[in-house]
Amino acid sequence: MKRLKYTIDELPRPGSVFITPLSDGRFGVVRVLRRKIGSGYAFAFVVPSSWIGSSPVRPSDRDIRKSLVLTHHSWNEKRAANWVTTPAPESFIPAGEIPLTAEDEQIQVESYATWDGFPLQILLQWRWDHDRESVLIEDKARAEKDAEEKRLSAERRAEMLRTLTLEGIARRKWFDSWDEELDALSISPSRTFLSDLIQKLSEEPKLTKVVVRRLLKATVKLFNQLDGKTHFIETTHREDICEALELIMFAAKQPDLVDEIDQWREW
Secondary structure, rough: OOOOOOHHOOOOOEEEEEEEEOOOOOOOEEEEEEEEOOEEEEEEEEEEEEEEEEEOOOOOOOHHOEEEEOOOOOOOOOOEEEEEEOOOOOOOEEEOOOOOOHHHHHHOOEEEEEOOHHHHHHHHHHHHHOOOOOOOHHHHHHHHHHHHHHHHHHHHHHHHHHHHOOHHOOOOOOOOOOOOOOOOOOOOHHHHHHHHHHHHHOOOOOOHHHHHHHHHHHHHHHHHHHHHHHHOOOHHHHHHHHHHHHHHHOOOOOOHHHHHHHHHOOO
């Protein structure tokens, strides 16, 4: 999805203050220190405060100026400030302006994010300071859940690879995620390379490693030649091509040959 571009006048003015709801029902506050234009975008520099309140009442200027410094997890006292490229979301309540100071001008951070990250960091830092044990328990539970999901995913993939056959993938439509227009010169021949490889493998009376290696290497060279003409293989294309060749090698019952692809490819 294309990002929307806003003019600098559509972003909050320097000095602007916003109250933001936190997920526990309380409220935090952020302010805008400056704006700039670069790389075709207008940016606003937003700094959250360490203040947290129980109601959406604007705190004192003194509390607003207490910049949030992140010490939770591995942030190591990093100031929580970011450049954003959009106006404040509707959930951020405008709360007037406060004058900027010389200290504000000294705050320099070259980090870019979205408005949504500010309330998350405000609350997480408060919890780290006041309820760290619960945060660590949640972190551990999340890590265990992620590890279990990763294990199950690996098992499912291993089973899928184990049961692959050349017949089963012969009619697969490769590279569905590629752009039919932008990749017009490469998508059709790339699909043909894979279809031809599967067909040749299927027609072989005996799929020895020598035979499969020869056919795989020839296919990789075809991709080299195509990329030499069109220069279409970028990170995503490379990953997709390698994954497709991996699936075909598993279907041909010669998965070890996947490791040799890097020796032949020029992309």
